[in-house]
Amino acid sequence: MFFLFQGCGFGCQLHHIVYCLIFAYATERTLILNSKGWRYNTKGWDYVFYPISDSCTSAYDDKVVQWPVLYDAKVVSLPFIDSISQKPKFLPLAIPKDLAPRIVRFNGDPSSWWIGQMLKYILKPRVAMQKAINETIAKMNFKTPIVGVHIRRTDKVGTEAAFHHIHEYMAHVKDYYDQLELTRTVDARRVYLATDDANVLEDARKKYPEYTFLGDASIAKTAATHRRYTPLSLTGLLVDLHMLAMCDYIVCTFSSQVGRVAYEMMWTNRVDASNSFFSLDDIYYFGGQNAHDRVAVMSNTGGKSQDISFEAGDRIGIAGNHWNGYGRGTNKRTNVNGLIPWYKTADHLVLYPFPEYKQVPQYSDTRQKNL
Structure with a gap:
């Protein structure tokens, strides 16, 4: 290949x-x-x-x-x-059929888990790069609980994504900590802020003094469009991805490749990351993926709020989640497009008979242990 x-x-x-x-x-x-x-x-x-x-x-x-x-x-x-x-x-979004019975026992998003395992195999920094990453992280005093926020501001805004103010992200950070404090004491409301706009970090610290912001303005500066494609910028981006993936929760935009990569990387350091994020725009997707369908788990009678009718078991092609209890999709049985009550549907899991590589004992043993 x-x-x-x-x-x-x-x-x-x-x-x-x-x-x-x-x-x-x-x-x-x-x-x-x-x-x-x-x-x-x-x-x-x-x-x-x-x-x-x-x-x-x-x-x-x-x-x-x-x-x-x-x-x-x-x-x-x-x-x-x-x-x-x-x-x-x-x-994507297919997963190996032979692994599926074990994955779904603990996993709320098997497709992202599978992609996360691929990323883990690919992203193996050499000694010099890993040292640079470790040295940067060591300066930040990273502790939990912590929420990661990724704000993309430069080349995508106005072309591929809408502009989102800092308060839109922080509203979900506040919700996370409010819920967390119902069950435990939180010593500080920490936020790791990753962005390609160096002004955002300073702005956040001024507007939200009750939060402790971790971040490195120099990383944001290297992410500027005229400096982005350099070894130094790559080091900063890898630091941001590593830190975001280590956070307890991330608030981001899934229209951004970096936001989706951070979520995928979360799957390599915890059992289930499916409830560890909030996206301000898109639902999770893999660019160029096959169709993303949901399956109706209960019937719905249309006609209210422009929602469509469907029966339990119907497949619905998804166009997006409106994050207000509804999404938009097309009933593949009736070919009718409209709003769907999201809670009445679930992701349709695509299983594919990938090779099991049983002829490679060492690989097969490792594969089983990782599950």
């Missing part, structure tokens, strides 16, 4: 590597990253992170065949996920 880095941001690139790794896993191939000239470090991905494979790092002179191809092709080159034709059923 062969992948050429795309010219998008780090979160976007991470998700494309995840897509390619899932592709390789499903077709029993090895993923090779062609990262020469990488915009974050011209020396390539392997200079910053450990390679995906220690033993298979080049396709040599083998013929590279563009997808779609027959499954017996030795080396396959994958396109940008949004432009892939003949999209396979194993792409």
Whole structure:
């Protein structure tokens, strides 16, 4: 499997590597990253992170065949996920069928858990990068309880996402701490604030003196659009992602790749992260994913507040959650589009028969222990 880095941001690139790794896993191939000239470090991905494979790092002179191809092709080159034709059923939000019975016992969002495991395998910083990350974190006096807030302000606002004021994020931070204090004593209301606008951190500290804000304005400065694609900026972004993922709860926008990556990374350090976030805009999604459906768990009679009728068991294609008890979707049985009472539906879990790799004892044993 062969992948050429795309010219998008780090979160976007991470998700494309995840897509390619899932592709390789499903077709029993090895993923090779062609990262020469990488915009974050011209020396390539392997200079910053450990390679995906220690033993298979080049396709040599083998013929590279563009997808779609027959499954017996030795080396396959994958396109940008949004432009892939003949999209396979194993792409997100599908999970391995053989793991599903165990995953769903403890997991409120199996698809994100699966993607989180891929991210954990991909994001293995080399010693120098890990040292830089550790040194930055050590200066912050990170303690729990703590809520992570990610505010994207520069290149996405006005094009891919709406502007959200700091008070919109802090309202949900307050809700989290108000609920937490019903059951325990909170010594300080801590917030880890990650942003690409250095002014946001100072503004938050002035407006909310009752909260303790952790963050590094220098990281925000390196995230500015004219400084973003540098090794220093990458270090800062990795610090932000690590810190957000370690928080008890995050408030973010899922229109941002970084917000979604932070949520996915949360799955690598806790049993269930499905109730550990609030998104101010989109529901969780994986860019280029297959259809996201929900299944009706009880019937609904339409006609009220523009909601639609459905019966228990109906599949509903989702267009989004309105965060007011309703979402919008299309009943795939009747083809009627409209509002749906969210509580009357549940995510439809897509199971795919991924290879189980039983011929690799060491891998199989590790796989079982991780569950």
